[in-house]
Amino acid sequence: MRPFQYDRARTLTDAVQITQGEDAMAIAGGTNLLDLMKLQVETPGKLADINRVGLGEIADTDGGGLRIGALATNTATAVHPRVRADYPVLSRAILAGATQQLRNKATTGGNLCQRTRCYYFMNIDQPCNKREPGSGCGALDGIAKLHAVLGASGECIATYPGDMAVALSALDASVEITGSDGMERTIPVRDFHCLPGDTPWRDNVLEPGEIITAVTLPAPVGGTQLYRKVRERSSYAFALVSVAAIVEMQDGVFTRADLSFGGLAHKPWHDPRIAQALVGNAPSAQLFDRAADILLEEAQGHGENDFKIPLARRTLHAVLEQASENAA
């Protein structure tokens, strides 16, 4: 690791002050950041340890929702009684990712900010527009099995690797952020992550010096919730394709179909046209195909990851079939 200045923040104000400046970063669980610092992919000059600033609480909101503090660990969130009872898709998504050791340390805010596992991003000897703007993209003509089939650009075809955020996207959660001037803002998690475009170094909308303070879940809805993750081995592997689904039915037709997808893009993928196509209709193979057509309308493979396109179609089919059986 490159040398860095380490400061322990005691309050949120401390944390925001310490993380001012281009080469300053906040560290919480550290499971991704320290990995990347050892690889010299990340070389912060200054680290603010924010673990003691008191953002770990998980509490009910006035509107019947749930506010998950940015420092609540993935384990604390996944096993929280209200998450298990009212937001099971979130428990399932978290439990489908990483290992218990990592989930015990990883935090809500850090998980949202985790970086891609693109092989070229993680190897400083390789070109990567995300890590070193203008150096090129090794994955475009290289090994691209993990890579995006939706929303990619000629600059970057990396995927967002996480599971938790896919469930948060399906649940339409919000991200609370505190900025350098103490200003607070709240944005939908669906707008938190960016597409690569011609600024692939930008994973999300956080500005320098901004810190995530919480994620808020809206009041729970009925129906059935599923998280289905397809991966190369049955534990401790990133998603090739994943689907988070919240589905309600009444009188044999879909009345809700909030779906988000992991493993396909630079962000958890949510396309509101899919719900529009499903709601009001009875489940059928043709309907599921129409939903998949909408999802994959502009899908583009890069050779090695071509398989993700039919895999996404089949996974969506399987999820809708199971969800409609559960919800009927």
Next chain:
Amino acid sequence: MAETISINGTAHPIPDDPRITLLDFLRHDLRLTGTKKGCDHGQCGACTVIVNGMRINSCLTLAAMHEGDEVTTIEGLGTPDAPSPMQRAFLENDGYQCGYCTPGQICSATAMLGEIANGWPSDASETLDGPIEATGDEIRERMSGNLCRCGAYANIVAAIRGVAAEEGA
């Protein structure tokens, strides 16, 4: 007062260099070499220790981040003369071959039985709210963060099941 970290019940000053991971602090500074460095990237689990009751990868955390924390390593679980139930079970079931991953396996398994006792579900659990039994599937999923390159998995699972049965999990 100096900032300290408690290792197996003894307070130690936090090292000056913030780059020192908890793993390097244990092995290099304190010479507690039971905890092993495998991949140093959180993939193999050989460095697993228990911090405030939770198992973590000691390679992916800085010693400086653990002011006031209570760390238990393999040396703190038991001794050759008085092994912990899990240490004894690994011996009795031959739950290793070369032994390099064993301290991490034992720390991980010890904390894991506590998680099951708490009723915390895993990816292998049928429901999120049911009581959890320490079945082979549950143990394999919950131990997926600890690799054994000798492939002693069958005996590792047997050792853990034995302790779980003794403890009524």
